[in-house]
Amino acid sequence: MANTALVTPAASAAPTPGGSRRDADASARRRRGRIGRERPNRLVTVLLALASITVLIPIYVTITMSLKTSAQAVDGNAFSLPAPIDLSNFATAWQLTDFPRAFTVSTLVTLVTVAGTVVLASMASFAIARNWDRRLFRWSFYYLLAAMFLPFPVVALSQIKLTGLVGLDNPAGVALLHIMFQLSFSLLLFTAFLRSLPEELEESARLDGASTWQVFWQLVFPLLAPMSATVGIFAFLASWNDFAMPSLITADPSLQTLPVLQQIFQTQFSNDYNVAFASYLMAMAPAILVYLFTQRWVMAGVTQGAIK
């Protein structure tokens, strides 16, 4: 995923999402000019549509399986449409896995991760970007960024031990670690964006008597909103979908997140595929829904992350 990303090849264009968007569109327009006389390439469209089936099949199977009766679910044809539609699978999965509790845990961990990442990373980025000529801030930037190259398995065993020692072997500890692992990626996006903000704005606010604290919260933080959206969405996806960290850090199985729950119940689902898929669907649906409404920022985030 994107939190991996970063550091780029070719020197890249404007840092703001608006900017790179416009660039991309402009260059697309130029290309359209080049081949403007040609008709849309039907063959390529058809080939891409066929390729997209490979993306859609697992999702289609998940949805249709979750709606099938137990009899139909084991008939061996995964691609048939559900007939009749059986909605009781969701109720069964809901009760079996105690879905509301896991959903609450997942939601809390994710909310804390998103809020914590946006707030801590934007504050740190502001401090770093505005004090770049001071060694402490400059070195802190490289120090925090280095975590981008540190895989979770390297620190996992010690983190399990430490979180156990200080009573953080629970969702709170998971959220804290999620925030820490999102920092470098978020710092990179925020500092790049802060560089593009005209400093005159901040200076005139200071002349009007605003303190650094006020300048940040009343002026800079609102201006960071588009970047906060990108940073927040990536924190959301990383936290909501993570399996390794909660499964290793959280000691109490009843405080597990949705992805871990699917694994815990894997044996109990056994051949009730319809119930299992109803459970999978309920766990993955929130992320897909968020994506459908935030595509723009998701796509921009990957590109900016890699090209900064």
Added chain:
Amino acid sequence: MATTRTEEGPRASRSGSTTGNPRRRGVRVDPVFHLFLLPTLALFTLSITLPAAMGVFYSFTNSIGFGEFQMVGVTNYIAMATDPAILSSYGFTMGFALVTVLVVNAIALLLAIGLTAQIRAKTALRAVFVIPMVISGIIIAFVFQFLFSNSLPAIGKALGITGLQDSILADAGTAWIGIVLVTAWQAIPSTLLIYIAGLLAIPGEVYEASALDGASGWKQLRSITLPLIAGYILINTIIGFKNFLNSYDIIVGLTNGGPGTSTRSIAMTIFTGFTGGDYAYQMANATIFFVIAIAIALVQLRITRGKAAV
């Protein structure tokens, strides 16, 4: 690269507002800036740096995770070098990562070229191709596990394809293919988006000029597109390889390391130190893995620096 740019940025903008460093040196930093940075720095040190240092320390002990322990020097490292479980997990993970990088980049590049061409329903198609990125790895692995062990054999039987009559995940010789496919399914979107950005950054004039010279289609792809996005190919390769070395979720969902231990990744082996009693030993494993990660990071930095200079 990231670093170089940042270095230039704030400095350049500073020079406008202040007369260079000397004057500022006397000025104290507003304590609010420290308040903004230091708590994060402290949390980061406690939750990332300290565990990393602890891991390296324990790798030189015989600790079982609790109680007393002694320093044992490099004993763990020497034992690792001849441990078939360790060697096979490294062999599997490296081979898997290499194959997956090739598969992911080839497919993502093809899709990106298609998605930047003059096509219909461009926005909708792009939106669909990005979906796998937002689905939890372990859950989609469970979905594919079902498809590989139920649907694919059914299709194999119906069509009389001998190789597909049994689950590919049940055979040590083919289970890795399933893992490559699902990992690729999930990794293609981010790779694809980076390629799209790269392709859109190529000025249309370059193609116009080459078209005037009579170049088209395949020749344009080979002598213009590929050289101009070489940097993107490189970065996608490194980022991908680095990610695939960490593979865990998808493998747990598909094979859980089996059949036997044939698809056990480095991450899975390290995590066994948590329950398996060989705590210090797996710390040594994690430390070696750390060294590999640093080596890859240095290669990445070197390459991106080089590019920045161009």
